Amino acid sequence: MTKENPFAVAQHQLDVAAELLGLDEATHEILRWPLRELHFLIPVHMDDGSTHVFRGFRVQHNDARGPAKGGIRFHPNETIDTVRALASWMTWKTSMLDLPLGGAKGGVICDPRQLSQGELERVSRGFIRAAARFIGAHKDVPAPDVFTTPQIMAWMVDEYEIITGEHEPSVITGKPVEIGGSLGRADATARGGIIATREAAAHLGLDLSGKTAIVQGYGNVGSYTHKLATELLGLKVVAIGDMYGSIYNENGFDSQALMSFVRQNGTIVDFPESEPLDEPLLEMDVDVIFPAATEGVITGENADRVKAKIVAEMANGPTLPEADEILFNRGIYLIPDIFCNAGGVTVSYFEQVQNTYGYYWSEAEVNQRLETKMVHAFQEISQMAAKRRIHNRLAAYLVAVERVVKAMKLRSWV
Ligand code: GLU
Numbered sequence: 001m002t003k004e005n006p007f008a009v010a011q012h013q014l015d016v017a018a019e020l021l022g023l024d025e026a027t028h029e030i031l032r033w034p035l036r037e038l039h040f041l042i043p044v045h046m047d048d049g050s051t052h053v054f055r056g057f058r059v060q061h062n063d064a065r066g067p068a069k070g071g072i073r074f075h076p077n078e079t080i081d082t083v084r085a086l087a088s089w090m091t092w093k094t095s096m097l098d099l100p101l102g103g104a105k106g107g108v109i110c111d112p113r114q115l116s117q118g119e120l121e122r123v124s125r126g127f128i129r130a131a132a133r134f135i136g137a138h139k140d141v142p143a144p145d146v147f148t149t150p151q152i153m154a155w156m157v158d159e160y161e162i163i164t165g166e167h168e169p170s171v172i173t174g175k176p177v178e179i180g181g182s183l184g185r186a187d188a189t190a191r192g193g194i195i196a197t198r199e200a201a202a203h204l205g206l207d208l209s210g211k212t213a214i215v216q217g218y219g220n221v222g223s224y225t226h227k228l229a230t231e232l233l234g235l236k237v238v239a240i241g242d243m244y245g246s247i248y249n250e251n252g253f254d255s256q257a258l259m260s261f262v263r264q265n266g267t268i269v270d271f272p273e274s275e276p277l278d279e280p281l282l283e284m285d286v287d288v289i290f291p292a293a294t295e296g297v298i299t300g301e302n303a304d305r306v307k308a309k310i311v312a313e314m315a316n317g318p319t320l321p322e323a324d325e326i327l328f329n330r331g332i333y334l335i336p337d338i339f340c341n342a343g344g345v346t347v348s349y350f351e352q353v354q355n356t357y358g359y360y361w362s363e364a365e366v367n368q369r370l371e372t373k374m375v376h377a378f379q380e381i382s383q384m385a386a387k388r389r390i391h392n393r394l395a396a397y398l399v400a401v402e403r404v405v406k407a408m409k410l411r412s413w414v
Contacts, residue, residue, distance in 0.1 A: 006295045010085040010317070014397070015028075020394070020398060030062075031401065035061065040056050044123055054109060055108070056127050059087040060103075060104045061091045061103040062103055064408045064413065066101040066102055067139055068139065070087055070105040070143065072105070074147040075107065075146055075147055085295070087103050096342060099346065101141075105145070108127060112147045124156050125155055128160050141348075141352065157171060170351075183360070183366055184350075184370070185350075187224040188346065189221045190220075196340045198233060201310065208233045210236065212287055213238070214237065214281050215241075216241045216293050217242060217293030218242040222314070227259075237252050237253060248274060280305075283307065288311075291312075299320050311334045314337075324394075339378070342377070350366055384396075
């Protein structure tokens with residue numbers, strides 16, 4: 001097993017939980033693999049007159065608790081195994097938050113930064129044409145993920161509705177509010193993670209106000225994490241990284257100014273009130289680190305050098321299993337991804353509920369419901385971790401896996 005393969009990591013995490021739960025072989029086997037996968041080609045007419053054939057995937061890992069749910073990534077390094085891992089993590093995430101949903105993920109191998117708006121729209125619509133029969137409000141509900149946006153969701157829901165001839169807004173979440181999106185969805189992943197961080201600090205007896213943090217990644221999740229960590233927790237985010245480099249300012253950064261700089265320049269690098277960071281971002285001597293980029297960044301190699309008290313996993317799969325053990329043994333408090341970044345899918349679920357009602361909530365109402373969900377899940381993880389004397393990821397897995405197993409047993413799948 002290579003731990004660099006995210007799907008091997010996801011299977012390993014499940015295996016450890018399955019052993020503690022004493023799962024029988026058939027139950028364990030179903031949970032190790034996706035129930036269904038769709039692999040397809042998306043031929044797209046490019047602006048220069050050529051035709052480029054993109055590869056796409058949609059993986060439904062498990063839908064025992066409800067329709068499969070999870071985002072679509074547009075990424076140059078996308079692989080089927082990454083999508084499988086992310087689909088599995090969605091099953092545990094929706095279960096952890098006790099949402100009546102399963103887990104899925106999709107991906108297209110492409111680099112959206114190299115595509116024109118028209119090409120991006122044709123890739124998005126092509127994805128839906130290929131996957132239309134596989135997805136559905138009661139089957140599998142996509143959403144945004146890395147490099148996909150509310151605009152892309154708008155094209156996707158439109159294409160789906162053209163195919164079916166009916167309005168069906170709850171087939172896709174993370175839509176713009178004007179066409180059925182939910183207020184509060186844009187910053188929901190970050191907001192959920194900030195609530196989780198606040199609860200973790202209270203649990204540890206730490207006052208985070210005026211303390212320091214770093215954020216790795218500056219997409220939707222990273223940028224809102226910066227903003228809300230500052231506004232809601234009083235944290236000073238002294239360093240931020242993206243795929244082009246890292247910036248430092250001992251006094252922190254103005255989040256409005258940085259967000260508009262990134263909109264114009266496509267990167268945080270060379271932001272005026274900053275200097276380049278000359279040490280590894282995740283190893284900085286700060287109180288909280290927020291990995292909000294991609295998988296596999298905290299490894300057996302660098303986990304020993306992490307100095308933060310809290311690791312809040314805003315990304316999916318940032319920590320490898322050997323690093324989990326190292327951080328736990330060193331007393332570093334890790335908030336696991338399947339809980340920490342679950343605010344996004346939780347508000348996606350609220351979006352579906354509102355779409356189904358045809359009646360929309362205020363932003364304050366959405367945020368309040370998110371707060372209730374996150375605090376409750378935090379307590380479940382804390383109790384399990386204390387009872388079994390295990391790390392938080394394993395505790396979260398025990399809670400989440402057990403719920404999925406119960407649903408499968410009630411359905412007599414196993
Ligand atoms: N892509 C997000 C995640 O990884 C959100 C998924 C959703 O809203 O369905 O949790």
